[in-house]
Amino acid sequence: xxxxxxxxxxxxxxxxxxxxxxxxxxxxxxxxxxxxxxxxxxxxxxxxxxxxxxxxxxxxxxxxxxxxxxxxxxxxxxxxxxxxxxxxxxxxxxxxxxxxxxxxxxxxxxxxxxxxxxxxxxxxxxxxxxxxxxxxxxxxxxxxxxxxxxxxxxxxxxxxxxxxxxxxxxxxxxxxxxxxxxxxxxxxxxxxxxxxxxxxxxxxxxxxxxxxxxxxxxxxxxxxxxxxxxxxxxxxxxxxxxxxxxxxxxxxxxxxxxxxxxxxxxxxxxxxxxxxxxxxxxxxxxxxxxxxxxxxxxxxxxxxxxxxxxxxxxxxxxxxx
Amino acid sequence: xxxxxxxxxxxxxxxxxxxxxxxxxxxxxxxxxxxxxxxxxxxxxxxxxxxxxxxxxxxxxxxxxxxxxxxxxxxxxxxxxxxxxxxxxxxxxxxxxxxxxxxxxxxxxxxxxxxxxxxxxxxxxxxxxxxxxxxxxxxxxxxxxxxxxxxxxxxxxxxxxxxxxxxxxxxxxxxxxxxxxxxxxxxxxxxxxxxxxxxxxxxxxxxxxxxxxxxxxxxxxxxxxxxxxxxxxxxxxxxxxxxxxxxxxxxxxxxxxxxxxxxxxxxxxxxxxxxxxxxxxxxxxxxxxxxxxxxxxxxxxxxxxxxxxxxxxxxxxxxxxxxxxxxxxxxxxxxxxxxxxxxxxxxxxxxxxxxxxxxxxxxxxxxxxxxxxxxxxxxxxxxxxxxxxxxxxxxxxxxxxxxxxxxxxxxxxxxxxxxxxxxxxxxxxxxxxxxxxxxxxxxxxxxxxxxxxxxxxxxxxxxxxxxxxxxxxxxxxxxxxxxxxxxxxxxxxxxxxxxxxxxxxxxxxxxxxxxxxx
Numbered sequence: 102x103x104x105x106x107x108x109x110x111x112x113x114x115x116x117x118x119x120x121x122x123x124x125x126x127x128x129x130x131x132x133x134x135x136x137x138x139x140x141x142x143x144x145x146x147x148x149x150x151x152x153x154x155x156x157x158x159x160x161x162x163x164x165x166x167x168x169x170x171x172x173x174x175x176x177x178x179x180x181x182x183x184x185x186x187x188x189x190x191x192x193x194x195x196x197x198x199x200x201x202x203x204x205x206x207x208x209x210x211x212x213x214x215x216x217x218x219x220x221x222x223x224x225x226x227x228x229x230x231x232x233x234x235x236x237x238x239x240x241x242x243x244x245x246x247x248x249x250x251x252x253x254x255x256x257x258x259x260x261x262x263x264x265x266x267x268x269x270x271x272x273x274x275x276x277x278x279x280x281x282x283x284x285x286x287x288x289x290x291x292x293x294x295x296x297x298x299x300x301x302x303x304x305x306x307x308x309x310x311x312x313x314x315x316x317x318x319x320x321x322x323x324x325x326x327x328x329x330x331x332x333x334x335x336x337x338x339x340x341x342x343x344x345x346x347x348x349x350x351x352x353x354x355x356x357x358x359x360x361x362x363x364x365x366x367x368x369x370x371x372x373x374x375x376x377x378x379x380x381x382x383x384x385x386x387x388x389x390x391x392x393x394x395x396x397x398x399x400x401x402x403x404x405x406x407x408x409x410x411x412x413x414x415x416x417x418x419x420x421x422x
Numbered sequence: 423x424x425x426x427x428x429x430x431x432x433x434x435x436x437x438x439x440x441x442x443x444x445x446x447x448x449x450x451x452x453x454x455x456x457x458x459x460x461x462x463x464x465x466x467x468x469x470x471x472x473x474x475x476x477x478x479x480x481x482x483x484x485x486x487x488x489x490x491x492x493x494x495x496x497x498x499x500x501x502x503x504x505x506x507x508x509x510x511x512x513x514x515x516x517x518x519x520x521x522x523x524x525x526x527x528x529x530x531x532x533x534x535x536x537x538x539x540x541x542x543x544x545x546x547x548x549x550x551x552x553x554x555x556x557x558x559x560x561x562x563x564x565x566x567x568x569x570x571x572x573x574x575x576x577x578x579x580x581x582x583x584x585x586x587x588x589x590x591x592x593x594x595x596x597x598x599x600x601x602x603x604x605x606x607x608x609x610x611x612x613x614x615x616x617x618x619x620x621x622x623x624x625x626x627x628x629x630x631x632x633x634x635x636x637x638x639x640x641x642x643x644x645x646x647x648x649x650x651x652x653x654x655x656x657x658x659x660x661x662x663x664x665x666x667x668x669x670x671x672x673x674x675x676x677x678x679x680x681x682x683x684x685x686x687x688x689x690x691x692x693x694x695x696x697x698x699x700x701x702x703x704x705x706x707x708x709x710x711x712x713x714x715x716x717x718x719x720x721x722x723x724x725x726x727x728x729x730x731x732x733x734x735x736x737x738x739x740x741x742x743x744x745x746x747x748x749x750x751x752x753x754x755x756x757x758x759x760x761x762x763x764x765x766x767x768x769x770x771x772x773x774x775x776x777x778x779x780x781x782x783x784x785x786x787x788x789x790x791x792x793x794x795x796x797x798x799x800x801x802x803x804x805x806x807x808x809x810x811x812x813x814x815x816x817x818x819x820x821x822x823x824x825x826x827x828x829x830x831x832x833x834x835x836x837x838x839x840x841x842x843x844x845x846x847x848x849x850x851x852x853x854x855x856x857x858x859x860x861x862x863x864x865x866x867x868x869x870x871x872x873x874x875x876x877x878x879x880x881x882x883x884x885x886x887x888x889x890x891x892x893x894x895x896x897x898x899x900x901x902x903x904x905x906x907x908x909x910x911x912x913x914x915x916x917x918x919x920x921x922x923x924x925x926x927x928x929x930x931x932x933x934x935x936x937x938x939x940x
Contacts, residue, residue, distance in 0.1 A: 279530075296539045
């Protein structure tokens with residue numbers, strides 16, 4: 102057995118495979134929350150992205166890469182539309198952000214719009230005709246250790262790395278990112294400096310939604326790969342937790358996503374090796390880990406020190422009289 | 423710098439109009455905040471806008487900075503009629519505002535705050551940290567506004583934060599500077615150095631509009647004064663032609679007494695009612711806010727706590743009022759040790775607390791006057807026959823308090839939020855006085871009140887002291903503590919740096935102590 106079938110390497114690789122939709126969703130939520138908008142509707146947006154991506158892969162004809170490209174864009178756009186609704190509710194109408202986010206998840210989620218659309222489009226039980234394939238970058242997929250870790254993934258994994266890098270650069274190195282963060286930290290300051298708080302929040306909520314949609318497409322065209330009602334299985338909520346785990350930083354959120362992915366796939370990996378541990382226990386592990394991590398990082402006002410945007414969840418009203 | 427601004431900056435004559443506002447009217451619901459106000463300021467002058475709280479100063483300037491739009495009237499800048507529909511439009515027109523509550527992002531660096539929203543200077547998407555920090559350093563050297571551009575805002579003192587605000591305005595090449603009560607957070611010495619900066623900015627051909635209700639500042643720094651009262655402009659006068667007394671008369675609409683000492687003289691032999699020994703406490707951010715605070719208060723004494731805002735006075739008030747926990751130390755009331763952070767126990771020991779934040783921690787704004795009166799003592803007779811509240815008794819009791827404390831309101835069932843600031847404060851004081859306290863802790867009791875209400879509140883405090891209540895008066899208003907207190911303790915960075923006699927304390931000594939000099 103080569104070193105590439107070592108248990109650690111296998112767990113790491115499957116962690117990346119299963120963690121990637123969480124990377125998209127949590128990095129998207131990082132962007133949204135950095136602008137001061139809390140969007141609890143990640144789960145719903147992922148499911149909308151999954152349904153729309155699945156539909157596109159069936160109804161668009163063309164070469165494999167072209168169809169997958171379009172499906173990803175359409176999935177992202179569908180989720181961004183849901184995010185637009187959230188932005189309208191919380192930025193323009195100043196609805197309580199938690200209530201609006203929960204309503205959004207119910208509206209778009211497992212028993213809501215995504216299921217309804219998927220049913221009327223007859224998506225269920227049709228395997229996606231176009232699926233993402235693993236690549237062998239530079240033909241190095243068999244290189245020891247770094248081969249499976251770095252050069253033998255599907256294109257979405259590489260895309261997620263670009264997204265993480267680009268988001269870090271955007272947030273911390275560009276003027277637009279500075280403006281975005283100022284809106285999340287102190288909208289009144291941003292407003293007095295002539296920035297358009299509402300527009301910045303709208304745009305970044307939609308960008309965050311679009312990335313959640315990409316995460317959904319990853320489920321319906323890659324992991325499963327077909328449409329199943331409620332197929333994201335609560336991963337949207339995990340993504341929300343990862344934002345806190347990652348201290349609102351894209352790179353750390355990615356690490357958290359891979360950790361979660363590794364725990365989530367541990368059961369499959371061990372089963373394949375005939376290690377017998379109760380599968381129920383293994384299935385519960387990632388959620389337990391999430392709870393433990395959240396307890397640790399939420400303790401004693403850590404939120405403040407750890408970089409939660411100061412105006413997160415607060416509507417902006419200029420005329421305070 | 424564009425050619426137009428060079429023209430203006432070099433003109434330097436007092437006769438060029440910079441800001442002209444004609445017949446400005448602004449309503450908020452039923453309240454008329456500005457009623458046909460006319461205001462004119464020239465190039466190269468420091469123009470003070472004087473008025474009591476609620477006279478409409480901030481509203482007027484907020485229309486100049488694009489935050490509000492006037493309901494009627496016209497604004498001209500450099501003789502050009504303009505509609506300033508947003509802060510961005512106002513900045514583009516050359517108006518820069520230094521708000522009373524700083525508009526800064528605490529987690530950003532000085533340089534990041536200065537360039538926030540700035541578009542003309544830096545093309546491209548990238549944020550050029552080094553270049554921006556260099557530019558900020560240049561500007562701060564030129565105007566002697568010393569501040570480290572790489573530091574985060576939360577690491578700065580209040581005075582430094584104000585310099586950042588000024589830098590923000592300067593980097594935008596604002597020709598019209600509006601400052602809203604800029605000295606409220608400064609020591610007298612810091613205020614003096616601000617005045618020098620403002621003067622040099624005016625000498626460069628800018629127009630400085632300076633909002634204040636402090637007479638000595640207005641006479642010290644301004645060339646002309648416009649006085650507002652009840653939303654109308656009363657007069658515009660040359661500062662050289664008037665003194666503090668005549669300005670005060672314009673501002674209030676009647677003659678006022680000055681420097682009248684209203685404090686009591688405590689009997690030297692009276693017992694201490696409150697003793698704090700070596701108290702350490704944390705602030706809201708879990709960092710130490712109070713360090714080794716020791717003080718004692720005798721019956722009938724008014725002890726002032728002075729200091730620049732944010733040096734621990736609020737936290738000290740909360741500790742002494744019983745709502746903040748302490749880390750170490752002791753608080754005794756009449757020889758009995760107290761459990762800190764237990765407001766009920768403090769109330770039982772007859773400690774009353776009038777917080778600075780009247781509508782947040784003092785009163786429940788949506789509840790009626792009667793319910794708020796009951797809030798402290800509703801647990802027992804005569805307010806209750808447990809478990810029931812004695813509604814009818816409460817109603818007549820409230821009625822009686824309202825007439826005794828001169829609270830103007832339709833009735834005991836009126837919600838607190840419908841009352842004016844002065845009446846709100848009177849309800850709060852009435853409730854706390856009626857518990858017959860041994861110790862009364864009051865924080866900024868006259869902030870935001872008009873002159874009549876201020877006199878009222880002060881005489882209530884003096885009456886309580888004469889009855890033997892020990893009063894801790896926390897105030898940033900040096901005139902107030904000097905007028906009322908037997909002794910004044912000055913706080914700096916969570917410590918008491920010194921305690922001086924109230925009668926002999928002068929502003930300079932207090933100012934130095936407020937800046938940390940001992």
